[in-house]
Amino acid sequence: MTPVGVRLPWDLITSEARVLLHPSGPCETLMIDVLGRLPKVVGIDVVEMALWAKENNPTVTTQRNQQDGPVAATVTESDLKVTVERELVSQAEEEDMEALLGTYVMGIGEAEAFSERLKRELLALEAANVHAILESEPMVDEVLQGLEAATNCVDDMDEWLSIFNVKLRHMREDIESIETRNNKLEMQSVNNKSLIEELDRLLERLRVPSEYAACLTGGSFDEARMLQNVEACEWLTGALRGLEVPNLDPIYANMRAVREKRAELEKLKTTFVRRASEFLRNYFASLVDFMISDKSYFSQRGQLKRPDHADLRYKCRTYARLLQHLKSLDKKCLGTLRKAYCSSLNLLLRREAREFANELRASTKASRNPSVWLEGSSGSGHGGHSDTSPVSDAYAKMLTIFIPLLVDESSFFAHFMCFEVPTLVSPGGVPNGNRSDDDTNDDDLGIMDIDENDSKADKNSADLATLNEALQELLNGIQEDFYAVVDWAYKIDPLRCISMHGITERYLSGQKADAAGFVRLLLGDLESRISMQFGRFVDEACHQIERNERNVRQMGVLSYIPRFATLATRMEQYIQGQSRDLVDQAYTKFVSIMFVTLEKIAQTDPKYADIFLLENYAAFQNSLYDLANVVPTLAKFYHQASEAYEQACTRHISMIIYYQFERLFQFARKIEDLMYTITPEEIPFQLGLSKMDLRKMLKSSLSGVDKSIAAMYKKLQKNLTSEELLPSLWDKCKKEFLDKYDSFAQLVAKVYPNETIPSVAEMRDLLASM
Structure with a gap:
C-alpha cells in the first residue's frame, strides 16, 4: 500500500531543513525509524532540483581523527549521496519548500x-492517510473480494x-519401465x-570332416594320395591348435563337448602318427634294399661308379612335407x-x-718304393724312384667324390628330418671342376621350402647336438x-703322406657348416x-x-748325409x-738324430x-745348399752345420800346427803366461x-822350416777322404800358422828386442811358394 506523498513548497524550505532532509542527514534516520522506509517526496520539479543543486553546491567540512589530530576535509554536495525518485522537483515546488522552511x-x-x-x-500526515484509506472502505472491500x-x-x-503432476510422474515411471x-x-x-553365432563357430571347430577322418585313420600313403594326407594333417594341426587356450576362449576349455572333441582329435593324431611312422620306416628300408640289390649302382x-643319390632324394622328398607335419603333431x-x-642309408653309403x-x-x-731311405747299406736308396703320383691322385679322387657326397647327405638329412639348424652352404675345399652340374643342382633339395615358417629358425644348440649324434x-x-686307402698309399710310397696330408688340410679348411660335423671329424681323423x-x-x-752308431771304425762321409738331401728334395716336391x-717337423727330427749320431760316431775314435766331423758337416752343407736357400728350417740347420764345421776345422788345424811347431809355440805360451x-x-x-x-829353440824349430811346412x-x-776339402783346409792352415807366428814375432820383439828371427813377410812368402 503506497503512502500518501507530502507536497512541500521547495522555496519555503530553509537551508537548515535542506540539510536535514538530505539523504545522509538525520531526517533519513528518523523516517526509517518511524516508517521503516524513506518517504516519497512528490510535487517537486526534477528540473528545478537539478538547477538548484547546480547553483547551490555547499561545501561540507568533515573532520577525521588521525594520530596527529583532526584533519578537515572539504566535501562538495555533489559528492554526497542524494537519492531522488525518478523525477527531480520542479521550480515552483522548490520555492514552496523554501518558503515553508523559511517560516522556521x-x-x-x-x-x-x-x-x-x-x-x-509525519505522524499527523500518516493519520490523515489512514483516515483517507478508511474512507475508501467499499473500494477496499471490493479489492479484497477480488x-x-x-x-x-x-x-x-x-x-x-x-x-496432473502425480499423473505425469506415474506416466514417466511407466515409460521408464x-x-x-x-x-x-x-x-x-x-x-x-551372438551366442548362436559363437556356438556355430564352436560347432564348426568341433566338426570333423568325414573325408579327413577317413584319410587319417585308414588312408593310403601312396605318392598319389600324399596331397590328401598333407591336407588332412594341416586340418588336424589347425584343429588341435584351435582347441588350445590361446586360440580358444578359456571359458570353453573345460566344456564337456570341447574335452570330448579334443580327446577324439588326439586319438586321430596318435593313429595317424603311428601309421605314417610305420610306413616311412618300411619305405626307407625298401628304397635302400632296392639300390643295394642292383649291382649297377656300385x-x-x-x-669306377660315382654314387648317385638323386633318385633316392627325389623319392624321399615326396614325403618331406609329411615329416614336417609329423613333427608338428608329435615331435x-x-x-x-x-x-x-x-x-x-648307412648300409648304402658303406657299400x-x-x-x-x-x-x-x-x-x-x-x-x-722302398721304405728304407737312410739305411747305410749300398744300393738301398741311390736308385731312381718310380712315379707314385697316382697314389695321391687316387686318394684325392676318393675325397673329391665322397666328401661332397657326405656333406650333401648331411645337409639333406638335416632338413629332411626337420632339424632346426642353419642352411648348409656348398661344400668348400673342393677343387674347381671336380663337381658336376648335377651335383650343384642337388645341393638345394627344396627342403627349405617345406615349411616357410621354419625357414628362418634360429640356431638351436640342443638340436645341433642331436643332429651330430x-x-x-x-x-x-x-x-x-x-x-684303407691311406694305408695302401703309405705302403706304396710313405712320402705320399705329405701330399695326402695337404689334400686333407685343404678339404678340412673348407668345411664350415655346423651340420656337417661328422665330415669334419672324418677329415680330422684322416689327417691324424x-x-x-x-x-x-x-x-x-x-x-x-x-x-x-753301432758300426765300428766309420771313416769318410756317412751314407745318410747325401741320402737325406735326396729325401728332402722329394719331400719338398x-x-x-x-x-x-x-x-x-720331420726335418727337425731327422737332422737332430743325424747330428747326434754323427757326434757319437766321432767320439769312438778321438x-x-x-x-x-768336418767332412760330414761339409758334405751336409754341400748337399743342402740349394734347399737351404728356400726352406727356413733347413737354413737353420745349415748354419748349425756350418758352425760345427768351422769348430772342427779350427781344432784339427791347430792340432797339426802344434804337432810340427810344438817347441816354438810352447815357448811363446810360456812368455804369455809370465807377462801377466x-x-x-x-x-x-x-x-x-x-x-x-831362444836361439836353441829357433834353431831346432825353424831350421828346415820348409820341410816342416811340407x-x-x-x-x-793324409787322413782326409774328401780331396775337394783340401785346398780350403790348407788355406785355413796357412792363415792360422801366420797368425800364430805373427803373435810369436811380436812377443820376441817385445821381450828380446836385440834378437833376430825370420820375419812374418818371409814366412808368408815361404808359405805362398809351397
Whole structure:
C-alpha cells in the first residue's frame, strides 16, 4: 500500500531543513525509524532540483581523527549521496519548500527539536492517510473480494496442477519401465544372436570332416594320395591348435563337448602318427634294399661308379612335407624315423665307399718304393724312384667324390628330418671342376621350402647336438674305407703322406657348416692317421740313422748325409697346401738324430774325430745348399752345420800346427803366461827363457822350416777322404800358422828386442811358394 506523498513548497524550505532532509542527514534516520522506509517526496520539479543543486553546491567540512589530530576535509554536495525518485522537483515546488522552511527560523543546533516537530507532523500526515484509506472502505472491500476470488482460483489451480503432476510422474515411471523392458529385450536379442553365432563357430571347430577322418585313420600313403594326407594333417594341426587356450576362449576349455572333441582329435593324431611312422620306416628300408640289390649302382671291376643319390632324394622328398607335419603333431616320433633312415642309408653309403675304394686301389698302377731311405747299406736308396703320383691322385679322387657326397647327405638329412639348424652352404675345399652340374643342382633339395615358417629358425644348440649324434650313426663305419686307402698309399710310397696330408688340410679348411660335423671329424681323423703313418716312416728312418752308431771304425762321409738331401728334395716336391709344418717337423727330427749320431760316431775314435766331423758337416752343407736357400728350417740347420764345421776345422788345424811347431809355440805360451805377472825385461832372466834358450829353440824349430811346412801339408792330406776339402783346409792352415807366428814375432820383439828371427813377410812368402 503506497503512502500518501507530502507536497512541500521547495522555496519555503530553509537551508537548515535542506540539510536535514538530505539523504545522509538525520531526517533519513528518523523516517526509517518511524516508517521503516524513506518517504516519497512528490510535487517537486526534477528540473528545478537539478538547477538548484547546480547553483547551490555547499561545501561540507568533515573532520577525521588521525594520530596527529583532526584533519578537515572539504566535501562538495555533489559528492554526497542524494537519492531522488525518478523525477527531480520542479521550480515552483522548490520555492514552496523554501518558503515553508523559511517560516522556521532556528539554528543548526536545534536539530533535535526540529526532528521532533517533523516526526509529529509525519505522524499527523500518516493519520490523515489512514483516515483517507478508511474512507475508501467499499473500494477496499471490493479489492479484497477480488483478491479472495483470485486466491481461490489459485488454490484450485494448485490442486489441479498437483493432480496432473502425480499423473505425469506415474506416466514417466511407466515409460521408464517400458524402456527398461525394451532395452533388456533388445540386449537379450543381441546376446542370443551372438551366442548362436559363437556356438556355430564352436560347432564348426568341433566338426570333423568325414573325408579327413577317413584319410587319417585308414588312408593310403601312396605318392598319389600324399596331397590328401598333407591336407588332412594341416586340418588336424589347425584343429588341435584351435582347441588350445590361446586360440580358444578359456571359458570353453573345460566344456564337456570341447574335452570330448579334443580327446577324439588326439586319438586321430596318435593313429595317424603311428601309421605314417610305420610306413616311412618300411619305405626307407625298401628304397635302400632296392639300390643295394642292383649291382649297377656300385663300382665294378674296371669301372669306377660315382654314387648317385638323386633318385633316392627325389623319392624321399615326396614325403618331406609329411615329416614336417609329423613333427608338428608329435615331435617324439621323429627319433625312430631318424634312426631308421640312418641305419638304412648307412648300409648304402658303406657299400658304395667299400666298392669304390677297392676298385680305386685295383685300377691304380704304381710300383712300390722302398721304405728304407737312410739305411747305410749300398744300393738301398741311390736308385731312381718310380712315379707314385697316382697314389695321391687316387686318394684325392676318393675325397673329391665322397666328401661332397657326405656333406650333401648331411645337409639333406638335416632338413629332411626337420632339424632346426642353419642352411648348409656348398661344400668348400673342393677343387674347381671336380663337381658336376648335377651335383650343384642337388645341393638345394627344396627342403627349405617345406615349411616357410621354419625357414628362418634360429640356431638351436640342443638340436645341433642331436643332429651330430644322428650323423655319427648315419656315416659311422665309412671312415674305414678311407683309412684303407691311406694305408695302401703309405705302403706304396710313405712320402705320399705329405701330399695326402695337404689334400686333407685343404678339404678340412673348407668345411664350415655346423651340420656337417661328422665330415669334419672324418677329415680330422684322416689327417691324424696320415700324420701317424708319416710319423712311422720318420721313426723308421731315424732308426736307420741310429744303426750307423753301432758300426765300428766309420771313416769318410756317412751314407745318410747325401741320402737325406735326396729325401728332402722329394719331400719338398710332395708338399701341398699347409703340410709345411708336417715336413718341417720331420726335418727337425731327422737332422737332430743325424747330428747326434754323427757326434757319437766321432767320439769312438778321438784321434780322427775332427776330420770325420768336418767332412760330414761339409758334405751336409754341400748337399743342402740349394734347399737351404728356400726352406727356413733347413737354413737353420745349415748354419748349425756350418758352425760345427768351422769348430772342427779350427781344432784339427791347430792340432797339426802344434804337432810340427810344438817347441816354438810352447815357448811363446810360456812368455804369455809370465807377462801377466812380471815385466817383459825380466822374462829373459827366467829359467828356460834366456836368450840362449831362444836361439836353441829357433834353431831346432825353424831350421828346415820348409820341410816342416811340407810335413804339415802331408799330415793334413793324409787322413782326409774328401780331396775337394783340401785346398780350403790348407788355406785355413796357412792363415792360422801366420797368425800364430805373427803373435810369436811380436812377443820376441817385445821381450828380446836385440834378437833376430825370420820375419812374418818371409814366412808368408815361404808359405805362398809351397
